[in-house]
Amino acid sequence: MAAAYKTLDYAVTGAIATILLDKPETLNAFSQQMRSELLAVFSDLENNSAVRVVLFGSTGKAFSSGADLVEGIGEHKTVEDQLMKEYAPLLDKMANLPQPIIAVVPGVMAGIGAAFAMNCDLVVMSDTGSMLMAFTNIGLVPDGGASWQLLRHLGYQRAFQLIAEGGRMSAHDCLEAGIANKLVPADQLMAEARSWAEELSGRAPIALREVKQLLRKASVLSYADTIALEAKAQNVCIGTADTAEAVAAFLEKRPAVFKGR
């Protein structure tokens, strides 16, 4: 945390890290610098076991307007290069982060900004927020995994409609589709997100890490292969001090204190 970030407001309080996209003048468009700073932050968190839960939100009214179109593809030869060299490693880092990430969405999440939110483990939205999928308005396609996420949340025909029409989903539609876990009035959003993070930070970290990996891998595994993967993860969990602590706490009728070991 010695680093000073130009595009992020980053802080760790207790077991909670809070990353806020902080370029409200561009509605938090993803620039090269923002991607680079996010990769640095998540790489840091990956090895920081004192942090149990990550809040991933924004300053200003928007979550993110998507890619910074003014900056364009920057130093890259092609947009494919940019997506694969800058975005893909960052999205992968988030998907494999040991800690749960809660997306905190105060307003619009657009384009690849929505792809980032949908790559989080949990999503809490302001009830006045929305998701905008406007790629085809300018002749483009969803990127950053948005087509994968939307297909799974909406089914093929609804996902095709949203994307083909360059449409918008209200927060209530996002909740209905399972894109958001919870809606909260805008003025209570960060307080509610923080309180949720606090609750989760008291839960067994190794189990949460393993659950995250299981659910992500299960999406392309067969039922039988998932059973086998669960069995391996259970083996990891059952030998931890945290499981022993949970049993002891239960017998002693006190709350368990998990140490992530």
Added chain:
Amino acid sequence: MAAAYKTLDYAVTGAIATILLDKPETLNAFSQQMRSELLAVFSDLENNSAVRVVLFGSTGKAFSSGADLVEGIGEHKTVEDQLMKEYAPLLDKMANLPQPIIAVVPGVMAGIGAAFAMNCDLVVMSDTGSMLMAFTNIGLVPDGGASWQLLRHLGYQRAFQLIAEGGRMSAHDCLEAGIANKLVPADQLMAEARSWAEELSGRAPIALREVKQLLRKASVLSYADTIALEAKAQNVCIGTADTAEAVAAFLEKRPAVFKGR
């Protein structure tokens, strides 16, 4: 369009092709001739870039009663041969057609008729329409991909129930499950479908083609592999004249005119 079709009512008006199954005396049962004519029409459309959107509907009250059971397996040795040699190439042609296909369902869609509708990119139904999945009533199983589609729209247990009971879903249940995008009163169905097709025909054709392929392929790809596929598709889109036109139109505050280039 020189061809005269015996089982189809086919017309192209502006950028919209309209294919109507036209054997109302059999409730538009799929016969060998109908399959052959549909394959000819879709093969034609595949290379007709003047057509931007395809409406796929029917004359009479039904969308389709499914396979023509009176005709049976025709010249084929087995039903498997018939399905793989006549139905599979036709369903594949629709799945890979560059243009979006809107299924327009005025009444019942039964058996493999429902499989055809669910293979379209968008589905608009009369609010008095329904889907009938009666295969097991006569000891058969869903075909033409219906089991794949129903599993994804309904989940395993609901799909098993519908098929095992030879059941029917109302238009409202189809909407709820994402099988239909929209319900419309029967007497406004074709007008509404046409108006939707007009709207979509003004949107960027290459982006729509790429979205269709992305969403279809993403169903069996991992998240990471989908990100890579999106990046390739974005590369195709970003170099088109249509994307440049979209940006110019935005700066000039006028609607974009897409040419599919």
Added chain:
Amino acid sequence: MAAAYKTLDYAVTGAIATILLDKPETLNAFSQQMRSELLAVFSDLENNSAVRVVLFGSTGKAFSSGADLVEGIGEHKTVEDQLMKEYAPLLDKMANLPQPIIAVVPGVMAGIGAAFAMNCDLVVMSDTGSMLMAFTNIGLVPDGGASWQLLRHLGYQRAFQLIAEGGRMSAHDCLEAGIANKLVPADQLMAEARSWAEELSGRAPIALREVKQLLRKASVLSYADTIALEAKAQNVCIGTADTAEAVAAFLEKRPAVFKGR
């Protein structure tokens, strides 16, 4: 059926087999003996074509409290061994049983108990029942395929929330998510389940067996590969005496009598 079971109440009446988990003093926790007896029963049923439908329920108020934690991993060296050697073959046997299995859930289904219910083809729940996914409360992860099932029924973010919070879903939430097919008042549960089983037992057994396999395999197949698999299954079905009987019954305006041949 010569065997006397210590953990099960098992009976066959007509074409319906009823398996009740019968250790109400442990809320039907899965013990080594229960797993072994279930494997014996399902292995028996696999070859008993007189049985057309299986009811899988419980005595007492709970469906199952999950794994028997007092017994622990028993003779096994690791929990992974136990899961792969005892649970996986049993879940696989159920998944491949020719007959449909209806889970009958009178109260709570917890942990791997819920995994067993979700592995059934149909689920009927008491409207006062619930699903409890408490693994992470004691530092563990879902097993027995529960993560696979929950991902598909709830989507990633909702599944992550349920598991990470060690949460509970009401019967109504289970119905909404497609985890339950039907809710029934508790005092009518077994009567309703039996009546449903009777209805299904009159339907074409080979078609139901093939549908079960198609839908389970389709979850990891592409659309095109599923069409090919359906075509093979249709070939099996169309040659059966049951299909001929269905056609004859239709022409003679009488109910079909299926023999599973």
